[in-house]
Amino acid sequence: MTVGILSPIYFFTLYVKSPLSKLNTPTARSIPASDAVAVLPTVALAYYSSQLPSQFHPDYEARLWYTWVWQIYPVWGSAIFFVLSKTLGPALAPKQTMSVLKPTFAFFIVLNIASYWYTLLASGISFFDIMIPIYFIEAPPSAQEVLRTIVQYDYILTFGAMTLWLAYSLCDLKAAGIMKTSWTTIVVVAIVTSCSAGLGTAVLLGWLWREQLLSTQDDRKTK
Template identity: 40%
Template sequence: MSSTATESRLWRALFALPILTLAGLMLRAFAMGEPIAPVLEKMLEKSEFTWDGGSVKILKEFYGISLLDEIFAHITVAFAQLQFFSDPKAYWHSLVFLTDFAGMYMVFLIEGYRLANKFPLVRFPLIIPLLSQLMGIGVVAPIYFFFFYVFTPAYKLTTPSLHRPGVAPCIALLPTLALAYFSSHFPSYFHPSLEARNWWNWIWQLFPVWGSFTMLAISKTISGVSKTKSTKDDSNQELVILRVTVYLLAFISTATWWYTLPKIEGPISEVFMPQYFIESPQEPDECLRSILQYDYICTYSAGFLWLAYHFSDLEKAGICEVPWIRGLVVAGVVGVVVGPGSLFILIWLLREELLASQASVREPEKF
């Protein structure tokens, strides 16, 4: 590695530190969860989730692997607090959050297929989503986006041979998300039986595993069927497929956003914005709700910062001019209309459109 490249990575790492600080903020939020831990532990011991409206039997074993069952029994009982409607504010917020996250997961999946992305956390999309199930996406997403930015300078983005993911992975995205994510996500929230919601949530918890295998199997099958040399037409086809994928995911997220908003009782800010920081909540419901709120904010703040940094790189490379003030205003308005999850993947798609619009790209000096 040249000294120039080393200096570049060091500079990019220092420049991107605001992304990494969001992981620290999320760790502070996790410290608020102390009051709810014994409550959930007691429910787990009895295999019964209880609240003012009644009680429901919950599963303590599911996968048949003792370590996995032990880990995810604690996680699924916390999700029961979100999905059983015992706390309506947490229910609606988590529904929006986890529906939105399908779009971010799509980004994780496709970015792993670009030759430019050789850093392991980016290259293997199983790692970050699986860690997010164990540690919280609000902690690991900032780490992912930080290292992504550090190890993916502008020349990697603007070199087609490094940036293009391939037609087969693009085609595989929608069926992968449908089978590995949405098929268990929505039953976890809308199944009329609460016991069934708990069962579906156990399925959903390992979506990173199901998704990785499904994505690999479908993309390999498609690649095997059409073994042809990559052409410019393939690049256009990739973009068309990504447009369809992003628009459909944005539609699902936006529909969920607008389905949710009218059902929220009281100020919307109390659902999506944390009410605690220096002081910690004492009520168990408020503890989990506060953690969820910080989780959402840290995850998407990291994602938007990452996109902003990449647009700054594209501006320096002469690919686009970014009217930052106007762009922030427009993004804010669009975000209110379509929701943060849709906004994130639409801005990501805009980046793809700008890169694809370069008919012939000169590989810049590796700064």
Template identity: 40%
Template sequence: MSSTAPMVAESRALRALFALPILTLAGLMLRAFAMGEPIAPVLEKMLENSEFTWDGGSVKILKEFYGVPLLDEIFAHITVAFAQLQFFSDPKAYWHSLVFLTDFAGMYMVFLIEGYRPANKFPLVRFPLIIPLLSQLMGIGVVAPIYFFFFYVFTPAYKLTTPSLHRPGVAPCIALLPTLALAYFSSHFPSYFHPSLEARNWWNWIWQLFPVWGSFTMLVISKMISSVTKKQSTKDDSNQELVILRVTVYLLALISTATWWYTLPKIEGPISEVFMPQYFIESPQEPDECLRSILQYDYICTYSAGFLWLAYHFSDLEKAGICEVPWIRGLVVAGVVGVVVGPGSLFILIWLLREELLASQASVREPEKF
């Protein structure tokens, strides 16, 4: 027993070293947050007056909502920043944030279901409340790279290829869609499309705590389904899980892709100015450009971390002999598909491909336990 422990520790150390590019994205996002200094006093003044103002007018905004002073204090500052995105005072930020947050539902789905796999015992992965809630406070561009880094370090190939460690169960898979519909989409879309700006602000307060609503809803629905269908796990359950995950991913990809194509024709000017940062060494001086730049880096760091994580796992599967990855052709195809369906859809479709490859293994020998 003692002789094998150093090997496990060394393996994790090597995986951590190999995965450092994921972690550097969190550092890039911290640099982006430093660009927000010019907009901070502007938003603070709006919050003091309980009124969001821009060239086109003004709207009353909420300073209290949950009835818990600490929560109200924290999220009052966050929701006034979201008002800058959702009130169409900056059209470029509006369209970008709509795509980003619609896409993020798919990544949130991955957070949720990965927490139900027996192999994933590291707290940041095991409890899907933690990372999404931290993302509301610190920015997903900071915490997503941390999540994917530790996920990779603590999930060697045998945890992926051993069915008893990898399978999440039928009940959690069934619970995904109703959880996302109730806890995420039901408040996300009204935050952007409600004709009343005051109502958008109200719905955004609801949406801000989606990690809490989502974790509770997922737990309750999963338990209810498990109690109704209580039985021993079988191979048929594995097939059923995959079918349910396919339906879930395809529906989420459809929503993200529809939002992507709804958005693109409405963007005025170069699309690159909406999705790609225009600043790095120098910082923007206009408040609108500050928040827009932070949003752009947030999107890039989040999905770059996610795609790197998937690439690392596919590399593990290739070493395990489960698949052969034509990396150059794969990158070209992924780039083309990403342009067509958008980054959010591409991410969950590649994740589903990983699930398909793992499920295609008819029999996997249980590894020796260290």
């Protein structure tokens, strides 16, 4: 089962089970500082520590071993995240969430932009050939095409679900009077950002903006 199948289920469940109307307290609406501080080291240890060697290790057998380790990174990641959030979290005050989230998001945004432009410039093929699958009913002719098609569908389904969740979240903020920006501005900025820096960057910036809006609203309520 691929991430493209699980992601829509996850984001649907996330939105249905935690709508803005049910999050009445600042602690319920904001990402805990203990979770925020654990994200970056968790990704580094559970994901990149095995993913990068699986791509660039000079020994082919070692690449296969690292690939096996990487494939179950959610297991390693869950354990590492739990430990780090419990050990690093107590040192942070609850209101430090945004001060931790901003550099975390900045790291992933820079990484995403670099990956986006490297892929476009180094691949030698068009954006649509990279991202859009051409096999819908008939089976791909080779194992390489099968893997490529799976990744393409994963990309579309995952980012589609994530973008839809973010859009619904912003709709809730708009309805609650927390967000004042017009939809025209949001759509134009999203399109420009997606084309110039990648859809992942647009989603990350939108997500960070959502957290900033919630954080600002919570600060007003606590004053």
